[in-house]
Amino acid sequence: xxxxxxxxxxxxxxxLLVGFEVISKVPATLHTPLMSAANAIHxxxxxxAMLIALxxxxxxxxxxxxxxxxxxxxxxxxGYVVTDRMLQMFRExxxxx
Amino acid sequence: MNxxxxxxxxxxLIYLGAATCFVLxxxxxxxxxxxxxxxxxxMLGMGxxxxxxxxxxxxxxxxxxxxxxxxxxxxxxxxxxGLTSARRVQMTAMPQLVSLFNAVGGxxxxxxxxxxxxxxxxxxxVSIALPAMLDVVIGGxxxxxxxxxxxxxxxxxSGRPIVFPGARVVNAVLALVLLGVxxxxxxxxxxxxxxxxEAVAALGFGVAMVLPIGGADMPVVIxxxxxxxxxxxxxxxxxIGNTVLIIAGALVGASGGILTKLMADAMNRSLTNIVIGGxxxxxxxxxxxxxxxAPVRELAADDAAILLGYADKVIIVPGYGLAxxxxxxxxxxxxxxxxxxxxxxAYAIHPVAGRMPGHxxxxxxxxxxxxxxxxEMEEINPEFPRTDVALVIGANDVTNPAARRSGNxxxxxxxxxxDKARNIIVIKRSMGHGYAGIDNELYTDARxxxxxxxxxxxxxxxxxxxxxxxx
Numbered sequence: 001x002x003x004x005x006x007x008x009x010x011x012x013x014x015x016l017l018v019g020f021e022v023i024s025k026v027p028a029t030l031h032t033p034l035m036s037a038a039n040a041i042h043x044x045x046x047x048x049a050m051l052i053a054l055x056x057x058x059x060x061x062x063x064x065x066x067x068x069x070x071x072x073x074x075x076x077x078x079g080y081v082v083t084d085r086m087l088q089m090f091r092e093x094x095x096x097x
Numbered sequence: 098m099n100x101x102x103x104x105x106x107x108x109x110l111i112y113l114g115a116a117t118c119f120v121l122x123x124x125x126x127x128x129x130x131x132x133x134x135x136x137x138x139x140m141l142g143m144g145x146x147x148x149x150x151x152x153x154x155x156x157x158x159x160x161x162x163x164x165x166x167x168x169x170x171x172x173x174x175x176x177x178x179g180l181t182s183a184r185r186v187q188m189t190a191m192p193q194l195v196s197l198f199n200a201v202g203g204x205x206x207x208x209x210x211x212x213x214x215x216x217x218x219x220x221x222x223v224s225i226a227l228p229a230m231l232d233v234v235i236g237g238x239x240x241x242x243x244x245x246x247x248x249x250x251x252x253x254x255s256g257r258p259i260v261f262p263g264a265r266v267v268n269a270v271l272a273l274v275l276l277g278v279x280x281x282x283x284x285x286x287x288x289x290x291x292x293x294x295e296a297v298a299a300l301g302f303g304v305a306m307v308l309p310i311g312g313a314d315m316p317v318v319i320x321x322x323x324x325x326x327x328x329x330x331x332x333x334x335x336x337i338g339n340t341v342l343i344i345a346g347a348l349v350g351a352s353g354g355i356l357t358k359l360m361a362d363a364m365n366r367s368l369t370n371i372v373i374g375g376x377x378x379x380x381x382x383x384x385x386x387x388x389x390x391a392p393v394r395e396l397a398a399d400d401a402a403i404l405l406g407y408a409d410k411v412i413i414v415p416g417y418g419l420a421x422x423x424x425x426x427x428x429x430x431x432x433x434x435x436x437x438x439x440x441x442x443a444y445a446i447h448p449v450a451g452r453m454p455g456h457x458x459x460x461x462x463x464x465x466x467x468x469x470x471x472x473e474m475e476e477i478n479p480e481f482p483r484t485d486v487a488l489v490i491g492a493n494d495v496t497n498p499a500a501r502r503s504g505n506x507x508x509x510x511x512x513x514x515x516d517k518a519r520n521i522i523v524i525k526r527s528m529g530h531g532y533a534g535i536d537n538e539l540y541t542d543a544r545x546x547x548x549x550x551x552x553x554x555x556x557x558x559x560x561x562x563x564x565x566x567x568x
Contacts, residue, residue, distance in 0.1 A: 012335075012343050012344075015343065015344040016347045016350060016351050018347075019123075019347055026123075027128070027129075028448060028458070028473045030132055032456050033136070035195055035323055036191070036198075038323060038348070038353065042202045042206075043198075044342055045333060046147055046172070047112075047339065047342060048209045048330075048333045048337055049209060050147070053160040053165065054160055055216050061164075065168055066171040067205075068205045069171025070175035070201075072202070073171065073173075073176045075202040076147075076176075076179065078178070081179065081180055082183035086188070086191070087136055088133070090462045091462070091468070
């Protein structure tokens with residue numbers, strides 16, 4: 001096992017713990033926007049999809065790059081827009097849109 | 098670790114900044130008032146992360162012109178699709194869309210694993226091949242499973258549990274292939290053949306896993322698939338050695354994990370039980386009920402209106418039937434009328450009231466119900482005994498007092514204590530059963546009046562009747 005892998009496993013484990021800590025405080029009212037926001041966050045996979053471009057140099061590579069880019073971009077953009085749309089609807093008593 | 102160039106260090110610091118924005122963004126979602134800011138912050142982090150990746154690719158100057166064209170074209174098409182679907186989707190269809198985004202996220206993560214395994218032709222180190230294999234498996238299962246879930250929710254595939262003969266055998270074979278070939282792929286020597294078999298088995302397993310799950314279990318399934326997507330993205334991060342993917346993936350994995358547990362607990366069912374076969378499969382215990390043949394009191398609109406019009410405290414108990422009938426606005430209008438008459442009105446929301454966690458809250462928010470009026474189960478249950486009228490609209494199993502006794506399909510399920518209210522009005526089209534397939538003892542309670550109507554029309558009738566009787 002190399003040092004980088006071990007460092008990455010450490011980051012993974014600690015991030016899981018941070019995730020549990022932060023997310024268990026979200027009230028049930030916001031669970032759908034939370035899930036949608038989390039959905040948008042996993043759109044960070046776009047970064048990984050973009051990096052395929054560095055090594056793609058044949059047809060298979062380009063096809064993989066294309067599909068991954070479409071999927072990931074759809075995930076990011078759609079996820080954030082729809083979360084924002086939902087959160088716009090939550091209003092306090094008395095305030096009108 | 099080797100020394101980084103200044104450029105690489107800056108890129109990594111930007112990734113760290115992006116990860117920080119994600120954590121803080123999720124943290125801000127702990128109140129409705131700050132949630133929007135949280136999402137914007139998370140968006141900012143995402144923008145920075147993507148820009149850093151772009152800068153990295155430019156700086157490395159290794160991408161071919163074709164690769165750039167393909168990347169930009171793909172990203173543009175994907176963004177367009179995402180934007181259109183996010184703008185057009187109706188709030189009732191939110192679970193399908195979230196499921197679809199799970200699918201594409203998991204799919205993209207799996208493709209990163211596939212690409213990396215293919216790029217290292219001839220011998221991949223285990224430290225990369227193992228996470229790449231997990232990435233392909235989890236991502237593949239999530240991709241096909243989420244598409245099936247989305248199709249079920251959209252009504253493209255029957256929402257009932259689909260069980261075909263020999264399904265168990267197929268699942269077992271797929272699981273064995275996933276494990277066996279997976280171990281081979283993880284050694285880094287399997288080549289293209291092993292990878293293709295593994296990917297196909299993962300896609301098949303995703304379909305086989307979700308098909309037998311019934312509509313009532315969708316909140317759990319969506320949460321679980323969300324957790325899987327997060328994990329797949331984290332694995333993709335291990336493959337390409339990118340920390341922001343690992344952090345973001347782990348955060349989402351944790352979020353999906355928590356929601357899965359909450360949903361499963363709210364239905365008093367174990368995850369294994371849900372994945373193996375759901376409510377409504379017809380193979381559960383026979384219909385058990387102590388109320389067979391007990392009389393039901395039918396309520397006329399005027400009688401219901403008198404109860405509501407002179408109540409000091411009313412709790413509305415909405416179920417998915419309310420949203421299915423598009424009756425949220427009619428419901429809010431009645432609630433506002435009662436409030437104008439001085440009543441205290443709250444909404445009691447069971448955790449599995451919609452098709453995904455918190456779905457009912459969004460549907461009510463869309464109809465302009467203030468979030469302060471939406472109460473969680475633990476918060477509202479002690480208030481039922483002090484409530485003059487509990488108005489149940491489109492909710493069934495989650496109000497069944499039989500859950501407090503053992504020996505029936507809903508036993509042990511946490512329920513809303515609707516039966517403790519002084520008067521109960523149930524708006525329902527017929528005496529039909531909920532997903533659990535048993536009689537609801539609430540309906541035959543002496544204090545319950547049944548108002549048989551479609552939710553939307555029934556609420557409009559009640560609103561008019563309240564105005565008339567109190568004029």
